Amino acid sequence: MRRAGDGASSTSYAISPPVVTTVPVNGTDAAFPVARVFCVGRNYAEHAIEMGHDPDREPPFFFMKPADAVVPTGSTLPFPSQTEELHHEIELVVALGEGGAQIPEEKALDHVFGYAVGLDMTRRDMQAVAKKAGRPWDMAKGFDQSAPTSPICPAARLGHPSAGAIWLRINGELRQEGDLDQQIWKVPETISYLSTLVELRPGDLIMTGTPKGVGRVDRGDRLEGHVDGVGDLEITYAD
Ligand code: MN
Numbered sequence: 001m002r003r004a005g006d007g008a009s010s011t012s013y014a015i016s017p018p019v020v021t022t023v024p025v026n027g028t029d030a031a032f033p034v035a036r037v038f039c040v041g042r043n044y045a046e047h048a049i050e051m052g053h054d055p056d057r058e059p060p061f062f063f064m065k066p067a068d069a070v071v072p073t074g075s076t077l078p079f080p081s082q083t084e085e086l087h088h089e090i091e092l093v094v095a096l097g098e099g100g101a102q103i104p105e106e107k108a109l110d111h112v113f114g115y116a117v118g119l120d121m122t123r124r125d126m127q128a129v130a131k132k133a134g135r136p137w138d139m140a141k142g143f144d145q146s147a148p149t150s151p152i153c154p155a156a157r158l159g160h161p162s163a164g165a166i167w168l169r170i171n172g173e174l175r176q177e178g179d180l181d182q183q184i185w186k187v188p189e190t191i192s193y194l195s196t197l198v199e200l201r202p203g204d205l206i207m208t209g210t211p212k213g214v215g216r217v218d219r220g221d222r223l224e225g226h227v228d229g230v231g232d233l234e235i236t237y238a239d
Contacts, residue, residue, distance in 0.1 A: 021067045023095070023116065023205075024151040026231070032095055032113065032152050035203030037065040039091075039120055039141065040190055043209025044182050050212055060185045060193055063137050065120075069147040070205070076236045077145050079219045083123035086217045086237075089210035090168035090176050090225045092161070093118035094187055095152045096206070101199040108188035109160050111200070117150040117225050117233040119168075120207050121217075147207070150225070150233040162186065164228030166211055170221050178211025180227070185209075 022031035041061045042048040048055035071077065080086055097113030120141070127140035163181040167174060185193070190208060194200065217223065217237060225233040 018068070021070050023070060023149055024072070025114065026151045026153050027157065028154075033203050034067040034070050034205055035201045036067060037069060037147055037205045037207065038194060039063050039065065039207040040185065040209045043184050043190075044178055044211045045184060046178070046182070046212035047210055047214065048184075050214070055184060060190060062194060062197070063141055065142040065147050069142060069145060070149050071145045071147070071235075073148065073150050073233045073235065075145075075148060076238055077148070079237050080121070080123060080143055080146070082139075083125055085123070085125035087122040087124040087214050088168055088170070088175065088217050088223060089120040089122060089214050090166060091118045091120050091207040091210050092166060092180055092187075092227050092230065093149055094191070094206040094208060096191075096200055096204045097202055099199060099201040099204070101195050103192050103195040103200070105188045105192040108191035108195075109155075111191060112155050112160065112187070113202075114152040114154040114156075115158060115161060115227070115230045116152045116205075117227045117231050118205075118207050119148045119223065119225060119233065119235070120210060121146040121148070122214075124214075124216075147205075148223075148233060148235045149205070150231045153230050158229055160187065161227070161229055164230075166227045167225070168213070169224045170217065172222075172224075175215055176211055176213035178213075182211060183208060
């Protein structure tokens with residue numbers, strides 16, 4: 001199959017090809033191109049409990065958002081359609097610089113380009129209906145602008161954080177607070193396991209789950225997220 005960017009390609013497109021979504025990289029003018037966005041469900045015990053699940057009995061599971069759901073820090077976003085229960089989930093985001101399948105845990109961190117702070121915005125009301133009816137979560141999780149993401153901090157500079165505070169404030173009030181060391185599936189395990197399900201690609205982002213304290217976002221709210229050492233994220237929802 002011929003892809004855009006192949007050296008010898010002279011493909012003439014019937015319509016304009018999609019624009020590549022990018023995320024800025026701290027300390028450089030080069031942008032990180034987003035391939036796909038994978039998300040880990042229930043990766044912090046206290047969040048699993050608040051959602052009514054037993055954290056000890058569940059293997060990791062994944063869902064996805066489209067690449068163009070990624071929007072930059074500083075954005076003012078329209079309030080999403082078809083929800084009256086928009087929820088915030090603050091997360092550590094892993095940005096892959098190298099792809100691969102069947103990646104062993106001990107090699108997994110070699111595939112990481114860097115880390116960012118992300119929000120897995122969720123139409124919780126729609127997700128509850130989907131769960132009850134046994135339907136997919138896509139429209140509850142993968143809607144437009146559902147993945148605000150901070151600039152990426154390169155692992156070459158940062159290293160690989162396995163501990164450190166992660167928090168979210170709304171209008172200055174603390175709503176979510178945890179530590180990366182509370183993750184049930186650690187980053188190398190998550191990469192390794194995901195790579196048994198799909199062949200990972202350079203440019204893939206992995207949102208690694210949220211600590212306790214998820215809750216409602218209203219029109220006009222200002223969200224500030226933080227992960228120690230990694231960075232900060234700030235977005236506002238329009239009135
Ligand atoms: Mn999440």
